[in-house]
Amino acid sequence: xxxxxxxxxxxxxxxxxxxxxxxxxxxxxxxxxxxxxxxxxxxxxxxxxxxxxxxxxxxxxxxxxxxxxxxxxxxxxxxxxxxxxxxxxxxxxxxxxxxxxxxxxxxxxxxxxxxxxxxxxxxxxxxxxxxxxxxxxxxxxxxxxxxxxxxxxxxxxxxxxxxxxxxxxxxxxxxxxxxxxxxxxxxxxxxxxxxxxxxxxxxxxxxxxxxxxxxxxxxx
Numbered sequence: 051x052x053x054x055x056x057x058x059x060x061x062x063x064x065x066x067x068x069x070x071x072x073x074x075x076x077x078x079x080x081x082x083x084x085x086x087x088x089x090x091x092x093x094x095x096x097x098x099x100x101x102x103x104x105x106x107x108x109x110x111x112x113x114x115x116x117x118x119x120x121x122x123x124x125x126x127x128x129x130x131x132x133x134x135x136x137x138x139x140x141x142x143x144x145x146x147x148x149x150x151x152x153x154x155x156x157x158x159x160x161x162x163x164x165x166x167x168x169x170x171x172x173x174x175x176x177x178x179x180x181x182x183x184x185x186x187x188x189x190x191x192x193x194x195x196x197x198x199x200x201x202x203x204x205x206x207x208x209x210x211x212x213x214x215x216x217x218x219x220x221x222x223x224x225x226x227x228x229x230x231x232x233x234x235x236x237x238x239x240x241x242x243x244x245x246x247x248x249x250x251x252x253x254x255x256x257x258x259x260x261x262x263x264x265x266x267x268x269x270x
Contacts, residue, residue, distance in 0.1 A: 094127030095186070095249035098198065098220065100209035113238070116229035118212045123247050124194065124220040125186040130252040132261045133186060134179040135224055140242035144230065148243075151227040163225075170222045179248075180224055183258045186249075187218040194219065 100120035123133045137160070139145035149157035152168045164173035164180075172181050194215060198207040214223060232238050255261030 093131035093249040093251045095123050096126050098122045098124050098207045113232040113235045119228045121224045121245050122221050126191040128188050130185045130187050131249045132258045133249045134181045136179050136246045138244040144241040148230045150225050154227045157229050168222050182221045185252050189219040
């Protein structure tokens with residue numbers, strides 16, 4: 051099984067006297083965490099993300115920032131697999147002020163979002179992971195990757211715009227839009243959202259739940 055922590059996302063802003071529109075996007079890069087267990091044919095996957103290169107407009111009158119933040123996982127190996135993802139905020143206070151959406155119409159707190167997930171995703175409160183219930187098929191990843199931006203510093207792929215792939219090799223987006231509502235404009239500050247994904251070969255079980263249960267029982 052392979053594990054990876056994504057380049058964290060950003061956000062937000064620093065409102066300074068006389069410079070109310072100052073924003074700072076920040077990226078925190080973490081080294082991949084690898085599990086060196088050797089099995090017959092291991093699974094390999096990667097996060098594929100998008101976040102805007104254009105900063106959200108900010109004025110001293112607003113306390114809300116909303117933006118497109120796309121999170122998917124792709125199968126980059128040679129064996130079909132199941133995947134799971136964990137989202138971790140760098141600041142619990144920010145988590146309580148942030149809302150997720152899959153359609154840009156309905157926004158939910160992270161806790162509520164776990165009950166309004168896009169098709170194919172389920173949340174397990176016991177371990178804090180979002181599980182993709184379908185099998186990610188192995189395929190020609192190089193063909194898909196050719197249209198993406200690759201960051202060699204963290205081994206991750208990024209969309210060039212908000213148009214995302216729909217294919218058996220990649221999950222449906224776990225999240226597409228985010229919104230953070232601060233108490234006051236002067237309270238706005240930067241934060242990180244870490245996306246952490248793991249994959250396991252399909253042959254560990256007849257469905258996603260059994261595959262993960264068997265893997266964790268045998269290799270953890």
